[in-house]
Amino acid sequence: MVDLKAGREEFSARFFVESSYPIERVSEVIAGEQSSGTFISLPGESAELNERSRARVVSIDPLPETTGASLYSEFLSRRNPSDKYYRGEVAIAFPTANIGNNIPALLTTIAGNLFEIGEVSGLRILDLELPERFAAGFQGPRFGIEGTRALCGVHDRPIIGTIIKPSIGLTPEQTASVADELCTGGIDFLKDDELLIDPTYASFDARLKAVMPILHKHADRLGRMPMYAINISGSIDEMLRRQDAVLAAGGTCVMLCLNWVGHSAVEHIRKHAQLPIHGHRAGWGALTRYPQLGFSFEVYQKIWRLAGIDHLHVNGIQSKFWEPDDSVISSAKSCLAPFAGIQPLMPVFSSGQWAAQAPVLFNKLKSVDLMHLAGGGIIGHPLGIAAGVQSMREGWEAAVQNVPLEHYAEGKPALSAALQKFGGV
Amino acid sequence: MVDLKAGREEFSARFFVESSYPIERVSEVIAGEQSSGTFISLPGESAELNERSRARVVSIDPLPETTGASLYSEFLSRRNPSDKYYRGEVAIAFPTANIGNNIPALLTTIAGNLFEIGEVSGLRILDLELPERFAAGFQGPRFGIEGTRALCGVHDRPIIGTIIKPSIGLTPEQTASVADELCTGGIDFLKDDELLIDPTYASFDARLKAVMPILHKHADRLGRMPMYAINISGSIDEMLRRQDAVLAAGGTCVMLCLNWVGHSAVEHIRKHAQLPIHGHRAGWGALTRYPQLGFSFEVYQKIWRLAGIDHLHVNGIQSKFWEPDDSVISSAKSCLAPFAGIQPLMPVFSSGQWAAQAPVLFNKLKSVDLMHLAGGGIIGHPLGIAAGVQSMREGWEAAVQNVPLEHYAEGKPALSAALQKFGGV
Numbered sequence: 001m002v003d004l005k006a007g008r009e010e011f012s013a014r015f016f017v018e019s020s021y022p023i024e025r026v027s028e029v030i031a032g033e034q035s036s037g038t039f040i041s042l043p044g045e046s047a048e049l050n051e052r053s054r055a056r057v058v059s060i061d062p063l064p065e066t067t068g069a070s071l072y073s074e075f076l077s078r079r080n081p082s083d084k085y086y087r088g089e090v091a092i093a094f095p096t097a098n099i100g101n102n103i104p105a106l107l108t109t110i111a112g113n114l115f116e117i118g119e120v121s122g123l124r125i126l127d128l129e130l131p132e133r134f135a136a137g138f139q140g141p142r143f144g145i146e147g148t149r150a151l152c153g154v155h156d157r158p159i160i161g162t163i164i165k166p167s168i169g170l171t172p173e174q175t176a177s178v179a180d181e182l183c184t185g186g187i188d189f190l191k192d193d194e195l196l197i198d199p200t201y202a203s204f205d206a207r208l209k210a211v212m213p214i215l216h217k218h219a220d221r222l223g224r225m226p227m228y229a230i231n232i233s234g235s236i237d238e239m240l241r242r243q244d245a246v247l248a249a250g251g252t253c254v255m256l257c258l259n260w261v262g263h264s265a266v267e268h269i270r271k272h273a274q275l276p277i278h279g280h281r282a283g284w285g286a287l288t289r290y291p292q293l294g295f296s297f298e299v300y301q302k303i304w305r306l307a308g309i310d311h312l313h314v315n316g317i318q319s320k321f322w323e324p325d326d327s328v329i330s331s332a333k334s335c336l337a338p339f340a341g342i343q344p345l346m347p348v349f350s351s352g353q354w355a356a357q358a359p360v361l362f363n364k365l366k367s368v369d370l371m372h373l374a375g376g377g378i379i380g381h382p383l384g385i386a387a388g389v390q391s392m393r394e395g396w397e398a399a400v401q402n403v404p405l406e407h408y409a410e411g412k413p414a415l416s417a418a419l420q421k422f423g424g425v
Numbered sequence: 426m427v428d429l430k431a432g433r434e435e436f437s438a439r440f441f442v443e444s445s446y447p448i449e450r451v452s453e454v455i456a457g458e459q460s461s462g463t464f465i466s467l468p469g470e471s472a473e474l475n476e477r478s479r480a481r482v483v484s485i486d487p488l489p490e491t492t493g494a495s496l497y498s499e500f501l502s503r504r505n506p507s508d509k510y511y512r513g514e515v516a517i518a519f520p521t522a523n524i525g526n527n528i529p530a531l532l533t534t535i536a537g538n539l540f541e542i543g544e545v546s547g548l549r550i551l552d553l554e555l556p557e558r559f560a561a562g563f564q565g566p567r568f569g570i571e572g573t574r575a576l577c578g579v580h581d582r583p584i585i586g587t588i589i590k591p592s593i594g595l596t597p598e599q600t601a602s603v604a605d606e607l608c609t610g611g612i613d614f615l616k617d618d619e620l621l622i623d624p625t626y627a628s629f630d631a632r633l634k635a636v637m638p639i640l641h642k643h644a645d646r647l648g649r650m651p652m653y654a655i656n657i658s659g660s661i662d663e664m665l666r667r668q669d670a671v672l673a674a675g676g677t678c679v680m681l682c683l684n685w686v687g688h689s690a691v692e693h694i695r696k697h698a699q700l701p702i703h704g705h706r707a708g709w710g711a712l713t714r715y716p717q718l719g720f721s722f723e724v725y726q727k728i729w730r731l732a733g734i735d736h737l738h739v740n741g742i743q744s745k746f747w748e749p750d751d752s753v754i755s756s757a758k759s760c761l762a763p764f765a766g767i768q769p770l771m772p773v774f775s776s777g778q779w780a781a782q783a784p785v786l787f788n789k790l791k792s793v794d795l796m797h798l799a800g801g802g803i804i805g806h807p808l809g810i811a812a813g814v815q816s817m818r819e820g821w822e823a824a825v826q827n828v829p830l831e832h833y834a835e836g837k838p839a840l841s842a843a844l845q846k847f848g849g850v
Contacts, residue, residue, distance in 0.1 A: 034620065036594035052626055053594030071714050073747035097625040098593055104658040105622040107685035108707045112619060115710025116746040123710075168523055169461035169478030194537060195459065197530040200522040201477055233529040236661060236693040260532035262687005268661040282533045285540025285548075289496050290715040321541040322498035 010093040011130045013110040018122030020082035027090045031055040055094045063087035070292035075118025101137035103263045122292035135340035139308035143276040144343040151252040153224030158372045160392045161189030168195045172210035183218035185385035191229035194280040212249040229255040229278035259283040270308030279309035297331040311346045319351035329364045355395030355418045362399035390414035435518040436555045438535040443547030445507035452515045456480040480519045488512035495717035500543025526562035528688045547717035560765035564733035568701040569768040576677040578649030585817045586614030586798045593620045597635035608643035610810035616654035619705040637674040654680040654703035684708040695733030704734035722756040736771045744776035754789045780820030780843045787824035815839035
């Protein structure tokens with residue numbers, strides 16, 4: 001990824017591009033728009049300026065043409081109306097000197113005005129590659145998978161967790177009461193809903209004050225501290241103060257609504273935080289659900305990995321959300337895959353999860369480095385919360401030992417009851 | 426917007442919704458998912474809990490059905506495959522007590538997981554209404570239109586500006602030289618490209634140091650300080666330091682790449698900044714270009730208005746971007762329109778602008794409260810930069826006086842030459 005000719009260090013991004021103009025032409029427009037190439041040059045300076053700052057098209061892989069535009073563009077309607085739209089995957093290399101270790105600059109370069117270019121009727125960022133030396137200038141996760149496991153006291157199996165429900169509306173005392181039940185049941189991890197931050201009737205401070213004694217009580221009993229991802233999202237000053245309050249109270253995790261807190265805020269919390277950052281992706285659907293626009297999860301997780309979060313939500317398989325299972329698994333794999341020397345993220349599966357999803361997940365993911373959050377699968381278990389947690393663990397034991405669930409459930413009331421109530425996969 | 430029955434203060438959001446289920450049903454799913462309604466309730470507590478936290482569907486305006494889904498959903502394919510998709514506009518009211526004056530909480534509520542709900546095959550947030558008392562708890566713009574005009578010394582006409590080009594690649598000395606030419610030509614406002622933040626060969630500090638003496642030189646001559654929106658985007662610590670450096674050097678504006686710095690960061694800079702915040706929307710296309718997903722500009726500008734920026738880009742008419750002119754004008758109007766007692770934003774028109782667009786813009790917008798940025802229309806003017814700036818002012822004089830451009834150009838070499846070179850509208 002170093003352009004030897006120009007003697008410069010580069011990073012590269014790969015895009016899906018669609019246009020009524022040939023992809024070669026549009027790729028040059030994109031490379032120009034996102035660097036120094038679309039304007040009159042200064043006399044005598046252009047070669048040198050281009051060498052230091054101009055992006056270059058590295059490769060173009062054509063895809064089959066289509067007859068309709070994915071996205072409307074008045075520019076194309078006026079200048080190049082067509083019943084043929086070219087498509088391709090385009091890799092573009094940018095000099096790292098243009099941006100430095102600045103995430104807003106990185107995103108403005110790979111995901112800025114290019115989505116609005118008149119010549120494109122489809123544009124999606126698919127991947128991002130950084131040289132390791134350059135990537136090392138970003139913070140990356142502080143705790144990651146191993147640090148999280150150490151704080152949870154859970155090794156060699158998934159971290160089993162849940163979300164405190166109802167999502168929002170509980171008083172601090174009710175929240176503590178639900179947490180108490182969950183910890184009594186042996187849960188490893190519990191979290192606030194992403195909606196729950198600082199409502200007037202259950203402020204962050206009141207919630208922390210009510211829940212922490214419960215966690216300590218169970219930590220004494222269990223010999224490990226249940227991890228509580230308390231949602232600290234808000235202003236910079238609030239988030240810093242809340243992180244400190246969680247740390248002082250003996251908590252072991254903070255949660256952020258990544259998209260709506262934003263990149264500079266997450267980096268700032270990472271810089272100051274002494275606890276793992278549980279990243280919720282609320283709003284992500286708007287960035288990804290139309291396949292010819294926006295972001296792939298691959299790029300999304302890489303950016304947040306650079307910013308320094310530790311856990312990232314990936315939906316669940318067979319969930320209540322729109323996303324196909326293959327897409328969920330692919331997201332989790334990308335969290336676990338190597339990226340420019342930055343340590344992996346712990347993927348968080350949630351929504352409609354229960355014990356029988358363990359073998360499916362394990363067969364596809366080939367890893368136990370994950371958080372598996374079940375709501376109804378734990379709280380709705382016919383033998384109670386403890387049996388719900390137990391059934392999740394037994395599901396994973398069966399998965400890892402490659403024993404069919406029905407066999408493994410023999411003599412195990414928790415898993416048996418789960419299979420009976422929630423049905424086969 | 427107060428639900429008297431429940432005795433609670435509410436805000437509301439309006440959504441476009443599409444589904445193979447009836448819109449009434451899906452609206453309840455959305456209201457539940459985004460508040461406390463999708464889970465088993467605590468015995469004896471549910472009525473009280475719902476009163477304080479449950480969102481309610483206020484109205485549903487049906488739209489014509491379609492035969493195809495706008496967005497794929499595996500959930501719908503499995504559970505409710507159909508060749509009929511219902512559509513409607515849905516207003517949902519939420520208790521303000523759920524979120525407080527917390528922008529990440531507001532966005533997580535109105536633009537969070539709802540985009541991923543399995544039951545929807547299309548979802549876009551169209552509008553947001555807040556009670557004035559509640560809105561007053563957010564910072565809002567500090568300078569707005571009047572504060573910006575006062576710092577620019579420009580009244581009763583648009584602020585005429587440009588973007589220093591090439592976008593990226595100039596040395597600090599070259600940047601200063603371009604700024605010198607522009608100020609000599611009488612420009613009111615100049616800005617960095619959104620890509621230009623802190624490249625190794627033209628760091629923020631070197632750029633500020635090189636450009637500020639030029640601005641002071643011209644301020645002495647002009648009796649007004651040309652406003653330079655220098656891009657300070659980056660980490661929280663960098664942005665605060667840079668804002669202070671701009672202020673100390675006598676600068677009058679800072680620029681932020683809003684989406685990639687993020688909401689909490691922008692609020693933090695607003696809290697500490699003593700200069701207007703010029704908001705660039707790089708990346709906005711990803712959030713809006715598919716009409717059945719994401720955000721309307723109406724909501725987007727309201728959120729950034731709450732966060733406290735002063736200027737916001739809206740593209741130009743007849744620009745190089747995809748966007749139809751009506752959409753651009755509608756965006757600018759929404760920046761200028763009243764919103765819950767929060768002062769308006771100054772809309773910034775740019776991309777492919779020149780003098781002859783003034784009458785078109787004025788006829789549609791009925792306002793001169795805007796920034797009009799021209800690149801080629803100023804720098805590419807056949808009689809030079811000063812004539813380019815002059816031609817923009819003359820274009821606006823003609824517009825406001827309702828005199829046809831060709832008549833107004835008589836005896837005015839700058840406007841005449843612009844009309845001759847760039848052609849009629």
